[in-house]
Amino acid sequence: MATDESSLRALASTRDGLVSWREAHDAGFTWRSIATRVNRGSWVRAGQALIIRDLHRxxxxxxxxxxxxxxxxxxxxxxxxxxxxxxxxxxxxxxxxxxxxxxxxxxxxxxxxxxxxxxxxxxxxxxxxxxxxxxxxxxxxxxxxxxxxxxxxxxxxxxxxxxxxxxxxxxxxxxxxxxxxxxxxxxxxxxxTSGSRSEAEQVMRRILARAGLPGWVANYAIHGEDGRIIAEIDFADPRLKIAIEVDGRAFHSDRQSFERDRERQNMLVLRGWIVLRFTWERLVNDPDGVLAEVLAACEEGRLRLRAHTA
Known part of the structure; x- marks a missing residue:
């Protein structure tokens, strides 16, 4: 039986070099001729599949x-x-x-x-x-x-x-x-169904309540010189100028959002705010670490306030 190698290669080229043993046999290749090509290394056996190496990507x-x-x-x-x-x-x-x-x-x-x-x-x-x-x-x-x-x-x-x-x-x-x-x-x-932004805010609220620290305001608005709201902080201590932002589990920042977040954070820092940001995973898996960072920020805020009023 004559082999139809051109049609087999045409088929393999549409599959990144893959054909089956049965397809090779139907194209006229005997089991022995298939084995010969495998032994030479021009074809590679992969179970019921054959890889024609020079067509393989x-x-x-x-x-x-x-x-x-x-x-x-x-x-x-x-x-x-x-x-x-x-x-x-x-x-x-x-x-x-x-x-x-x-x-x-x-x-x-x-x-x-x-x-x-x-x-x-x-x-x-x-x-x-x-x-x-x-x-x-x-x-x-x-x-x-x-x-x-x-x-x-x-x-x-x-x-x-x-x-x-x-x-x-x-x-x-x-x-x-x-x-x-x-x-x-x-x-x-x-x-x-857990870990939404609202749920992350609830967890953060409980952590702040644990600390027993007064002065935290949720959804605190920052106004520009013209009176427009230029930022809204998830949790803020306006006296100590500490801003806390939380991300839900499904938080995803595309490039535009990433740039806006960084501009917003830089704006807060330039206005003298200490900015902390916590993910859902941190809030749930490391609440003690979150609280420790909040307390450290509060201490830094008090030092700044005393230096400013001295």
Whole structure:
């Protein structure tokens, strides 16, 4: 049987160098001729996939094609690679594949098969079938360790890829008898609904109450020379000129917001204010450290006040 190497290479070039053993055989290559090319090093075997080396471009696309070719035409690539190929900048090399039956991973690749009823996929030119971004995120959340999943959830909230309402929809869609990862998603949903900015302010208020220090004013307005409000401070001690700002768990600063925050902070410092800023994680995990910094700022404020009135 004559080989049709040109058509096989044309197919491989659309997949960053990936074809299956079956596709090579259908193009006229015998098992022996395939093995010869593998032994020569011009082709590389990866489970049920073959990598044609001179057409191979390592990266998420090539890895996704390798997984899809290995696991078969009914497989769907999920996990971080699927998210990145759809524009979400997330780290990680969790190789996740949706497949109805378990199949061993290709040698050298630590991949995991997820067997779930919802098998939606998206079609993107040049890519194998991919899980939609939100599904790929949920798959990754349920596959990682609890701590890593919490960190990824916080990152997703900060990037506004999802909110508590959308995560709740995912939980409901994946409900049913014996759902994989259902408990993990519910735990993460509880986390997503906590840590709002208003909740962060409540935690900060309790920390200040612990200190027993009078004089704190919430949402204190700073006025410019023309009387307009130029800044509003979450918590302020106007006498000691201490400003406290708090960020909720989903706080995310884009470039414009970042610049505005720095201009605002510089303006307060130039007006003689001591500025402290605390994240949700600090407020919840290190309240004693937060309180110590507030007390240190109060002491500095008193020293400044005495020096000014001396």
């Amino acid at each position: 390592p990266g998420d696309l090539a890895t996704s094609w390798l997984l899809h070719v290995h696991y078969g035409p009914d497989s769907i690539v999920s996990g971080p690679a699927a998210m990145r190929l759809q524009g979400w900048d997330v780290t990680g090399s969790d190789h996740l594949v949706i497949k109805s039956v378990p199949v061993a991973a290709p040698p050298g690749y630590s991949s995991k098969v997820l067997r779930r009823a919802d098998r939606r996929s998206v079609s993107i030119s040049g890519c194998p079938p991919l899980a939609p971004r939100l599904d790929a995120l949920a798959d990754t959340l349920t596959s990682r360790s609890s701590k890593a999943a919490q960190e990824l959830l916080d990152y997703a909230l900060q990037r506004r890829w999802l909110d508590a309402a959308r995560l709740e929809q995912v939980v409901q869609m994946r409900s049913g008898p014996g759902p994989r990862g259902q408990q993990r998603l519910r735990e993460l949903l509880t986390r997503a």
